[in-house]
Amino acid sequence: MNIFRKKLALAALVFGGIAASNAQEVQSNQSLFNEFLDHNGNEFRTATGKPGEDYWQNETDYKIEATLDDQAHTITGKLTLEYTNNSPQELDFIWMHLEQNRFTQDSRGTLTTPISGNRYNGDVDGGYTITNLEANVKRSSSSKHIITDTRMQVFFDEPIPANGGEATVSMNFTYKIPVKGMDRMGRLETENGTIYALAQWFPRAAVLDDIEGWNIEPYLGAGEFYLDYGDYDFKITAPYNHIVVASGALQNEKDVLSATLRDRMEKAKNSDETVMLVKADELDDMSLRAKQSGTLTWHFKMENTRDVAFASSKAFIWDAAKINLPSGKKALAQSVYPIESDGQGAWARSTEYTKHSIENNSEMWFEYPYPVAVNVAADIGGMEYPGLSFCSWKSTGAGLWGVTDHEFGHNWFPMIVGTNERRYAWMDEGFNTFINHYSSNKFNNGEYPSNLNQTRNAIGWYTNPNREGIDTYPDVTNLRNLGMIAYAKPAQGLFMLREYILGPERFDNAFKSYIKTWAYKHPQPRDFFNHMENVAGENLAWFFKGWFYGTGNIDLAVNSVRQYQGNYVISLSNNGDIPMPVKMQVTFADDTTQMVELPVEIWQRGNDWNYLLETDKQVAKVTLDPNKMLPDVNFSNDSWPVAQYQN
Known part of the structure; x- marks a missing residue:
């Protein structure tokens, strides 16, 4: 049979199957693929997702002198x-x-x-x-x-x-x-x-x-x-027996640190291992303080930052280590914590965690720009500021790693890339949760592995009628939904975009370009979408619209596998609200396998597609998304065992 007659016969087979079912209607899914955000650029923000030639933002430079009583x-x-x-x-x-x-x-x-x-x-x-x-x-x-x-x-x-x-x-x-x-x-x-x-x-x-x-x-x-963004010059006056740590570089070490502390600090700046500055048994050793009474004024500076924070206490154990950056520059990881938080299973590893988080994200995405990264044990679950984080003093083990990596990850989103957290929590929390996945898996050969890739664990929420869209403003969101719509769902969206839709090379190229382009600026959601599309070279409206706006779900299905003239026709359908490319693994009777990948465009004209698998082997099983990267809400139609289609 020549190719033309073969294709004609296949068309008859497909058409006949559709007609026989009398349940499928020819339809167009073009609305799913249409651009949903304004692509019209202007002098401030371009259609390519870059700042325009007249882009502007105001500058805020602060000088502050404050006293802690x-x-x-x-x-x-x-x-x-x-x-x-x-x-x-x-x-x-x-x-x-x-x-x-x-x-x-x-x-x-x-x-x-x-x-x-x-x-x-x-x-x-x-x-x-x-x-x-x-x-x-x-x-x-x-x-x-x-x-x-x-x-x-x-x-x-x-x-x-x-x-x-x-x-x-x-x-x-x-x-x-x-x-x-x-x-x-x-x-x-x-x-x-x-x-x-x-x-x-x-x-x-x-x-x-x-x-x-x-x-x-x-x-x-x-x-x-x-x-x-702006430059900060700030002085904190605190009791003489307090240690003060802050965003930014300490300007007056000789005024506030004893000679012993300065020596230890210099050692820490050149050490990949954690160096103790103030040990647990030295909390009452006033010889480590620069004064024996009154107050001390700690002077800090930080450039091109959107904020600063600080912590002060006489109860701090203090340690530090060097951070190595890709350019050859160095920064200083520090941790301060009370004696109640000490121990190798707890905060004694905080600086190790901080150092890795900063180094990994610098290597993978964009170099860390600040002189210090300070982790502070406090009665706070976890909160981030440029160069300084507050994490729970009760955290231990995997919990302390997770919160430390997450809060320092925020230095990229929203500290370097200055998004509007009050409106778009997902551009802050979600992007950060995404980069945490890779940092966690890399740390100490996976000591605390991430479960972000286990997207199907959240199916219960994805099918909950009370779920909300990612685009819901955080102050309006039902707090029961905040963890999913601000953190997990946008992070899983980026994970799918990298690992399933674009692939790591194309995604990383676009995502790193986005960070570099909008570093120390104020991108809007459309700037992110436009930039990713333009650099990756892909119309992703079908994904951005479906995943980030609304509450639709993914449901791909294998309907049947039929033999045809020595080959097989695999009938697929998109039963969900969000079209996706198809990745399916075909397992043959001899236990060999073949991966088949179909582009998302198969769903442009409707929700059904027939694929001709040309093979001289016997098909034993077809499995969609064999690596389970998609939060497909219906597990029952993801595969086709031979027992179902031979009868």
């Missing part, structure tokens, strides 16, 4: 913000975040917390006192401001000029440090003293961008942060 548990400080308006419009005012105002009885966050409470419970006896506010543009000065919950509008007598105009805002601030700081900051009482974990600890400028204008969502709970 460990008797009254307060922070008192003075802030000077140098604000640069790079936008194309002059500004009569700026907005600032006052997140400590969340900790008041009548804050919006308090009033929207369920009676039963949740993870984001917080104290209600705090809040800012702001004094001596002065807003200057050129020679004009204003003190006018309006505080509304966790936001403050600061007005200028003369507008900040567009395209590089500058303003200065200064103020004094004070507040009581909460014990319970919404699992992001706070105080922990230990045997040897209080651990102060300080974040959202000063008034911070809100972001003005070309998408939303001013981003002024209040600080409620689940939604995190969105901040501009």
Whole structure:
């Protein structure tokens, strides 16, 4: 039989099968493949997912001097913000975040917390006192401001000029440090003293961008942060017997560290093994302190960062080790923790974990840009800031590895790639959960392996009628769904994109290009989608639309396997809402196997497809997705045993 007659006969077979069933309707799935986001570029953001020639973002440079009072548990400080308006419009005012105002009885966050409470419970006896506010543009000065919950509008007598105009805002601030700081900051009482974990600890400028204008969502709970970049010069005055660690490089070691500590620090900077700076039996050894009474002022600097945090305590064991970066540069991994957290099964390995996490992500994705990576044991489940993380003081073993790797992974998302966490938690938590998968599998030859690839473990959630879409804003999300839609589902989406749809080489090329392109900038979801499509060279609208927007599921099926003229016709269907490429393993009677891969375009014209397998062997079994990479919601139709189709 010639090729034409063979294809004609095959068409008759297929058509006859469809007609006989009388259940299939010819349809078009073109709507699934159409682009769903605006690809029209403009001068700010291009259709290729890159910043446009007129892309802009404002700059925020801070100088802060703050004092920690460990008797009254307060922070008192003075802030000077140098604000640069790079936008194309002059500004009569700026907005600032006052997140400590969340900790008041009548804050919006308090009033929207369920009676039963949740993870984001917080104290209600705090809040800012702001004094001596002065807003200057050129020679004009204003003190006018309006505080509304966790936001403050600061007005200028003369507008900040567009395209590089500058303003200065200064103020004094004070507040009581909460014990319970919404699992992001706070105080922990230990045997040897209080651990102060300080974040959202000063008034911070809100972001003005070309998408939303001013981003002024209040600080409620689940939604995190969105901040501009700048240089930070900050000084923390604490009791003489405290150790202070912070984002950024310590500027005055000689003023705050004894000669012994400086020697140990120098050793740590050149050691791949953890070096003890302050040992468990040295917590009361005041000879390691630079003073024997009063206070010490610790001076830190950090460049091109969106935030800084710090911790202070007299209860800290302190250790450190060198971080090796791909360019040959070095950074310093550090850990501070109380004696209750000590031990090789616990925080004594924290610096080892921190070092690996930073080195692996630097090698695989983008080099770590900060001088330090500090892990702080606190009464916080896990929270990240540039160059510093707070992790639970109770964490041990795999739990401590997991939270350490996750929080330091956040230095890539959203610290380097500055996404809007308050709106798009999935671009923060999901992307980070994805890179954690590879870091975990690599650490110590898989000592703590990731289970992200076990996508089918979550089928119960994927079929739950109360599930929500990834695009749901975090403050609106049912907290029962937050772990899936912010963390697991977007991470599994990237995993499928890398391991199943594009392959590691094409994915890595596009993903690393995305990170490099948007480092220290503010990408939106469409920038990510557009960039991945353009660099990978693939229309992925069918996947992005189905997976990241809505609650549809994947369900590929093998319907039948029929012999035809010495070959086989394998009938497939897409029973789900999201089309996917087909990867199927054919097992023959002689136990040999063959992988067959079909492109996603087979579903463009409808939900049924027939594949002609040309072989002179007897087919014994056909299995879809043999490596189980897809969270296919119906296991029962994923394979076709010979016993079912011989009868």
